[in-house]
Amino acid sequence: MPNPGQHTIKIGASGPTVERLQRALRRTPNLGIVVDGVFGPQLEAAVRSFQQGAGLTVDGVVGPQTWAALPDGGPMPTLHDGSSGDAVKSLQKVLSTGATDWGVTPGAIDGQLGPKTKASVIAFQKWGGVTQDGIVGDQTWAVSLHAASATLETAVGLNFVIG
Template identity: 65%
Template sequence: MANPGQPTIRQGDTGDVVRRAQRALRRTPDLDVVVDGVFGPHTKAAVVSFQQANGLTADGIVGPHTWAALPNGGPMPVLQVGSHGAVVSSLQTVLTNGAAQWGGVTPQGIDGVFGPHTKASVEAFQRWAHVAVDGIVGDQTWSVPLHAAGQTLESAVGLKYVV
């Protein structure tokens, strides 16, 4: 089960568990779902749509059966200066390959170390995407659509890094 032990949630709920459900819905993929931790009418509509498409009771409530049917809703790691490892290498690859779209700023190498050049490349990507420019790759930046067959930065880097 990709989302073990999650509580039942519904419209009006807020917090991290709602973010988990919203990330899972985005991964179905439903790129219209905003990961903001607020279970509002749009999240409910996305839940109902998912439930209908998967033969579940379409009540807009995320209970055990819906959680079991959803993909893993765990977060991607937050990446920033000082981060390192395979996920940083994958991020650097995506940033390098797409740099021409977002201003030509590359991480200047794929070494798995999130340093100042990777931060500058992330900032260029964030400006292009019209999200907060802080050089930190969190939920908002992971969720940016790449305009490539429903792909996001998260899916391009690889969901295998979900924590």
């Protein structure tokens, strides 16, 4: 089960459990979902739409059946100066492929988030209209690549989601 042990939540809820729900819905894909930790009317409408499409009871309440039907809502890793590994390498590949759009390549695809990769991340963030800090967190992972239902996180790979 991709979202084990989650509490039942509904409109009015807030916090990390709502953030998990928002990430999960964004991955259905519903690219309009913003991860802000607030369960408001727009999120309730997205839940209802998901429930209807999944053949669940449409009540806007996220309980065990809805959680079980959703993709994993765990966060992607936060990547910053000094981060390394396969997630960085996959990020570098995506940044390199799309660099014609944002104008800065990450340099060598070596799995190290150094100055060139950070500069490419900042250029990508500017292109995506999010905070330009060189840190790849929820906001940056959610940037649409303007391809069919693709965000940075789906292009890099949801296999890096932190359970």
